[in-house]
């Protein structure tokens with residue numbers, strides 16, 4: 001067995017038993033990053049020296065007492081979290097040389113728990129995308145291959161660097177952010193687990209904003225237990241984020257051992273979409289059968305406004321993005337391209353600093369917020385959002401959790417680039433409704449496609465009931481026994 005086979009829980013035990021030191025663990029992971037990152041491009045900025053420094057501090061803490069389950073655990077930080085003194089790019093040219101003078105709350109909490117940061121993980125530019133193809137630092141390659149094929153595959157997005165790093169075992173776990181699916185879809189594509197917590201559970205302070213009413217940080221890790229360990233540390237009230245929830249944070253690991261017996265699990269009719277890969281529908285049936293076998297009660301439910309979720313999301317998210325991204329003007333920080341006057345400076349900076357997808361979103365967002373279109377698009381989308389929330393509220397009167405597939409297909413090829421942005425947007429069809437409603441949702445690896453690629457199942461829960469999500473996810477994980485590993489990985 002190598003150190004790369006260890007989960008967080010396993011590594012924490014080994015660290016505490018002094019079978020391995022945090023410095024040894026960090027050095028092994030640093031070497032693996034150095035060997036595999038040139039190919040995978042999962043990290044924009046590896047931070048090997050910082051990792052060793054933090055590992056030395058972790059060893060002192062492990063020796064002196066006061067260690068937490070994350071002390072000495074090497075993780076990747078999505079490059080959307082501001083990290084004091086470490087370049088934070090949001091995978092955009094416009095922040096290409098931005099070194100934040102402060103730390104995001106979530107990364108600060110992980111740091112305080114003693115986690116070791118291996119580097120800043122690649123993503124779609126400003127977290128806009130489902131493929132990692134929009135990064136200004138080049139795409140991430142998935143460590144997975146189809147059987148007998150060499151085509152390079154997408155790790156999903158936007159947290160694709162985080163997902164590829166965890167799957168290829170060049171990070172033990174990672175942070176992600178999820179606005180419309182960016183934790184869950186890449187987790188599904190790469191055979192790992194990831195949870196988007198309830199909106200407000202993890203602070204957004206210091207996370208580069210995309211769509212503020214939807215953005216939510218969360219963990220990505222090899223299994224459900226490691227997610228629970230990460231989330232217990234990442235969560236909690238933060239007075240620096242006005243939408244952060246003042247709620248007690250349970251020890252999420254306690255939920256893993258509860259039985260699903262007697263739980264009511266909803267299966268929404270509207271998620272049986274035409275065009276969904278039959279393998280995915282079959283896996284969904286399998287998931288239903290697994291939970292039923294464990295004593296859960298399966299109920300057919302309806303989420304009637306599901307089909308409006310995607311169009312509403314692709315109005316609300318760009319609207320908020322167009323407003324959030326107005327701050328990148330070349331004056332205060334980030335890229336500056338000089339111009340003849342102030343307006344010219346703004347225009348040149350933004351024209352050069354933003355990539356095509358980000359510009360598309362700013363244009364759409366500005367359009368739907370403009371006079372004469374506001375009522376027709378933005379206001380309408382907000383009304384739909386209320387209806388979608390009501391769908392979930394009604395459903396949760398009858399059931400304790402909802403089971404769906406995570407994505408409508410397995411990973412697609414990097415070179416089978418989708419030229420049509422709409423096709424790419426369709427990838428989020430199963431993840432976006434939970435984002436609009438703000439409810440927690442988790443993807444668990446549940447099987448392989450005929451071509452040998454991972455497929456995920458999604459568990460959706462009530463607001464602030466991540467515990468039931470973890471209980472159901474853990475039951476699925478036990479039944480699925482997913483143990484496949486990608487072809488490219490640290491050994």
Ligand code: GLN
Pocket residue numbers: 127128129130157158177178179180181182183210317428
């Ligand atoms: N793929 C979706 C988008 O492009 C979701 C991205 C995300 O969750 N950050 O907006």
